[in-house]
Amino acid sequence: MPIPPPPMTDTGVIGVGYIGKLFVDRLTEAGHSLTVFDLDDDQVAYAVDQGAASAGSPAEVARNSEVVVMALPGSPEVEATMEGEDGLLAELDVGDLVVDATTTHPDTSVVCEERCDESGVAFVEATITGGSPREGYHVMAGGREDAYERASEVLDVLADDHVLVGPVPDATVFKLGLQMRYAGRHAVDAEVVEFVRDNGVDPRIFTDFLEFDMFDGYFTGDFSQDIEGMGGLAIWDKDIGYAREYAHQHGTALPLNAVVHEAYKATRHRAGPEEGDASALIQYWLALNDAEDRFE
Numbered sequence: 001m002p003i004p005p006p007p008m009t010d011t012g013v014i015g016v017g018y019i020g021k022l023f024v025d026r027l028t029e030a031g032h033s034l035t036v037f038d039l040d041d042d043q044v045a046y047a048v049d050q051g052a053a054s055a056g057s058p059a060e061v062a063r064n065s066e067v068v069v070m071a072l073p074g075s076p077e078v079e080a081t082m083e084g085e086d087g088l089l090a091e092l093d094v095g096d097l098v099v100d101a102t103t104t105h106p107d108t109s110v111v112c113e114e115r116c117d118e119s120g121v122a123f124v125e126a127t128i129t130g131g132s133p134r135e136g137y138h139v140m141a142g143g144r145e146d147a148y149e150r151a152s153e154v155l156d157v158l159a160d161d162h163v164l165v166g167p168v169p170d171a172t173v174f175k176l177g178l179q180m181r182y183a184g185r186h187a188v189d190a191e192v193v194e195f196v197r198d199n200g201v202d203p204r205i206f207t208d209f210l211e212f213d214m215f216d217g218y219f220t221g222d223f224s225q226d227i228e229g230m231g232g233l234a235i236w237d238k239d240i241g242y243a244r245e246y247a248h249q250h251g252t253a254l255p256l257n258a259v260v261h262e263a264y265k266a267t268r269h270r271a272g273p274e275e276g277d278a279s280a281l282i283q284y285w286l287a288l289n290d291a292e293d294r295f296e
Helices: 018-029 040-049 056-062 075-082 106-118 145-158 170-198 232-250 255-268 278-288
Strands: 011-013 033-037 065-068 099-100 122-129 138-142 161-166
Touching: 011 018, 011 056, 018 033, 018 040, 018 145, 033 040, 033 056, 056 065, 065 145, 075 106, 099 106, 099 145, 106 122, 106 170, 106 232, 122 145, 122 170, 138 145, 138 170, 145 161, 161 170, 170 232, 170 255, 170 278, 232 255, 232 278, 255 278
Parallel strands: 011 033, 011 065, 065 099, 099 122, 138 161
Antiparallel strands: 122 138
């Protein structure tokens, strides 16, 4: 019987944004020796204040870590982090583990696993959500069973619960489906609110009387971003775009997703630099109804 590996305490985090900070907090509280890398010095400073060491490149993170967690904006950033002379793959040792919490195109996860396999490194997708009805943060993992078992110790720290969805890229496909649901539901809400309001009826009854959970920005016109990083508008535009591309590759019909994606894309073009909240989506319906001065 193989001897299980010792507990992994030398851990790296690449990307110290909204989710990355959550990981930094949890890992340092759990006693992990932590090394971080981010292009933003302010983000690195936050992690250092929590007790982490800073690195000058992903390669340096790999040299100091047995397990490396990526929490990046998307596929281009993951690909750049993995490859090159300063990338993770240049310095990872046989037996190390890479955990990718980034929501990417599924093909990115497939390539990452293949490249890790070539280097004798385990790879696990760790797509994460904090928006389900369950309280806390939950990881939908993808990878081989032995890799998932290897990652379970760190996943126990990173999330309140986790489940193995299947092999790579099943977890990323599932996460894109989840993002489609989040983005689609809020798009329907935007249309419903604007339909009611454009016909002279107060839409606040949805929230104040029936207690539906709808974006406050739909009623106030305040679209300022409430989380750091890309913001909900850009995140959902990116992720449902990945879903649309992957569906096209595999011949899956997504007619509703196509319409919702066009609404998010159009809104991103119209929204101002400080309007990154996903509630800015209602601007799409305001424009269609010639009501862009609604909140003035």
